[in-house]
Amino acid sequence: MNLDTLIGKLVQYFNKEMLQFPERPSYTPLPDPDTSRPYLLYLHIPYCQVLCPFCSFHRVQFKESAATRYFRCLRSEIEQVSDRGYRFDEVYFGGGTPTVLPGELIETIELLKSRHGINTISVETNPDDLRNGDLRPLKEAGVSRLSVGVQSFDDTLLKEMDRYEKYGSGDQVREALERIAGCFDTLNVDMIFNFPHQTRESLERDLEILAREIVVDQVSFYPLMNVDGKDKSLERAMGKVGYSREREFYELIVERLLDAGYTRNSAWCFSRKPGMFDEYIVDREEYVGLGSGSFSYLRGSLYSSTFSIGEYRRYVESGKTGTVFRQDLNTRDQKRYYMMMELFGGTLDKRAAAKRFGGDLGLWREFTALQMIGAIRDRGDTLELTERGQYLWVVMMREFFAGVNRLREKMRHTLPDAARRAGDM
Ligand code: SF4
Structure with missing residues (x-):
């Protein structure tokens, strides 16, 4: 077993300890x-x-x-947590596709602005909303960052992903991105690498477009993640996922994007200028998630909302939030989680960590091992990922998010069969 695989296995083990929600969901209020x-x-x-x-x-x-009904529930849930005294300054709309109903999205943004001093708003969207929709109202409503799910510009891969018909060819997506360049403070594109049938030439072409042919502010280049229970459908549509070329592809991405003037914000996010990025978990340790299937991390505990949209509606319409699971992390796991997220952003500030945990962060065994394998270097007040460490963190975070995705699958299986069949999830 090589080191990359070993690191992946260690994170899987860590996930098993950390991401274990109870089998039976029941209403669990946020703290x-x-x-x-x-x-x-x-x-x-x-x-x-x-x-x-x-x-x-x-x-x-x-x-x-x-x-439409879901958006109404979401606004009601926002009102509830606001009434409890939660204040918000930064908002991420993720999905799914938050722009499926732009009018409802804007009404939700207006509610947030009326109750909170919101500085920044990020919204995910898909290429068809760029091509066919009018995004100016979003800009006028205060959206500062638009994140577009592109995945690849390669038509063969887009067809395998079943995105070609609905979201357009690579050329059409590229033209749509060109049209909105400069409209938002930050225009991010989400890409994926290491598709089973992706060739080096195909990835080089994607990078050429991002580096020289279109003007985007940010690129989030995720490694393809496999998840138990999904692997068969993924394999049927796109081929068997393997990791033998992942490092080579990652190194190519880093080389081409850094050459083109991007800087690295996290192991897989690259920006041409400062701004928000999808890995808000790096910048903000705690966060509140609302809506069906969202997660929160508060006071050392992870919370999840119900994955049943029907159940979510029932909870919210009866004056509750949709939260039904809670997992308390012990102090060691909280520190490991902190370390993993900070180093995902490239550096860990030792003094900030000591302040956060009321003394020494500890974890000396983890840090010694990471130094011995050449993943981090000690800069005195900070620990910093090396180039080797950057790829190891891609492996770690890929496995961490695959663990979160496994948890999602598990939660979906706690739903009654009828709800799953009806898509009422
Ligand atoms: S990748 Fe496809 S299915 Fe997943 S959220 Fe985006 S549009 Fe929806």
């Missing part, structure tokens, strides 16, 4: 807020026009009436 400071808010919109085979996010087929 009282610390009213002295604002929080980051994540809002999940689970509706999509097309359900892509590689995707493990919580998403269901778009139906206008169901999505």
